Amino acid sequence: MMEIWTEKYRPKEFEDIAGQEDIIKRVSSFVKSKNMPHLMFSGPAGVGKTTLSLIVAKKLFGEEWNSNFLELNASDERGIDVVRNKVKDFARTKTMGNYPFKVIYLDECDSLTKEAQQALRRTMENYVNSCRFILSCNYSSKIIDPIQSRCAIFRFKPLEKKHIVKQVENIAKGEGLTINSDAYDAIYAVTEGDARRVANILQDCASMTKDISAETIYEKVAAARPQEVNKILTIAVSGDFIKSRDMLLDMMLRYGLSGLDVIKQIHKEIWNLKIEDSKKVKLLDKCGEIEFRMVEGSDEFLQLEALLANFTI
Ligand SMILES: Nc1ncnc2c1ncn2[C@@H]1O[C@H](COP(=O)(O)OP(=O)(O)OP(=O)(O)O)[C@@H](O)[C@H]1O
Ligand SMILES: [Mg+2]
Structure with a gap:
């Protein structure tokens, strides 16, 4: 089966995450002390929010990370009640391996209505002893104050050009691609610092040619130079x-x-x-x-x- 490059090249260690230096420093120190508050990760798509949460879970729980970490999407079309029930089921059972808390990663929190956010806030309060939430959103301003005030907030930024260049070089090395010098500018221009798009565009281009130029990029993404x-x-x-x-x-x-x-x-x-x-x-x-x-x-x-x-x- 063909592997998806965004997964294949997803960073596995704190140090592998490009950019977001201050965030990594603070979050890794929570992990080191085996204690953390609720966290809120806000920022644009493809900049490392889910990636960092997975690393947090793996570092906190080691081999047992899978049973102590729950990933949910807040915009689940079946509504906030489904989310709350899943949280309830998950939080009710003891942690595997005697850890003080489990971690719930809730994606797309800013898609929740104000009422749903109130419900989420109560859920967070009910399970604060057994669970820590990592809430992910694009805009923290869309999250109600009572939730914001319960979280340590981290604002992720689009990746800088030097990070995107490094990511392209890394994938090119792994996949045997040749990258023309004009392609770096093109990739940065069309992705605007979204690392997921970088991996996807490269994989898309590579299915056509191993020799990647700016022209290949613009053709693939339907954008003009x-x-x-x-x-x-x-x-x-x-x-x-x-x-x-x-x-x-x-x-x-x-x-x-x-x-x-x-x-x-x-x-x-x-x-x-x-x-x-x-x-x-x-x-x-x-x-x-x-x-x-x-x-x-x-x-x-x-x-x-x-x-x-x-x-x-
Ligand atoms: N900071 C980063 N350093 C290196 N690679 C990254 C970084 N951010 C994202 N990536 C790449 O992009 C992919 C998607 O990243 P991730 O799932 O962390 O995005 P996200 O911030 O959660 O985005 P979304 O808001 O769309 O969920 C990763 O698998 C990885 O390949
Ligand atoms: Mg994500």
């Missing part, structure tokens, strides 16, 4: 609307981009244009408006042309 988007916008700004429109259309067809993909890329590129800041602000505002119209179902090409016209005038 930022330089190409920049060129099209610059031509529009210079006054040649027709030419920029034709180039945009060609780019969309070549990469199979949707209107929304294009808006996102244009939005990112506006700051890199050589125009006045006040004009940039107006264009950003326009991007928001056009995106909204597109989401509402308006014709993609018509809306993109309208957006592009704003660069010319």
Whole structure:
């Protein structure tokens, strides 16, 4: 069976986790002292939240980690009651191997309604003697204060470019890939520091070729090169609307981009244009408006042309 690279290359030790240095330092010292409060891990996707929790469990419980660690998803469509029952069943039995507490990892806590969060808060209180929770979310601001105040909060950040480069090198070594120098920038640009996407994109590309260039990356992820988007916008700004429109259309067809993909890329590129800041602000505002119209179902090409016209005038 083909192994999934995100799992194959999931760090197994604290020191293998890229970035998040302060978090690792504090969390590993909890583990060393065999005691910890409830934890909250907040931050974007693919930056090490689940990975760190698994390491915590393995370090705390050794061989018995599996029976003392429960992973649940708060957004379980069957509702918070299912989550509470599972927690209850798990918390009721003694820890395997005489540890003072078990650990429950609850993913996607910010998808819970306020009422469900109140229920979760009571559950946390009921089982505080036998369980520690690690709550994971994208935005801690969506979590009610009484829960936040019961947790030590850790804010994970997107990985920096140097970490992504190292991760790519590591996977390339393990899988015998050749990475062209331009591919590093491309991978960082399209993943924006999400390490899970890095592993997935590389695995996807590798099924096509072992020789990975920026072009391979942009083809696979259905994204255009930022330089190409920049060129099209610059031509529009210079006054040649027709030419920029034709180039945009060609780019969309070549990469199979949707209107929304294009808006996102244009939005990112506006700051890199050589125009006045006040004009940039107006264009950003326009991007928001056009995106909204597109989401509402308006014709993609018509809306993109309208957006592009704003660069010319
Ligand atoms: N800090 C990191 N260092 C090295 N690899 C990482 C790191 N973060 C993520 N990864 C890679 O990405 C994969 C997914 O990471 P993880 O499951 O920890 O993400 P997450 O932060 O829990 O994201 P989500 O919010 O989507 O659940 C890991 O298996 C690993 O391959
Ligand atoms: Mg996760």
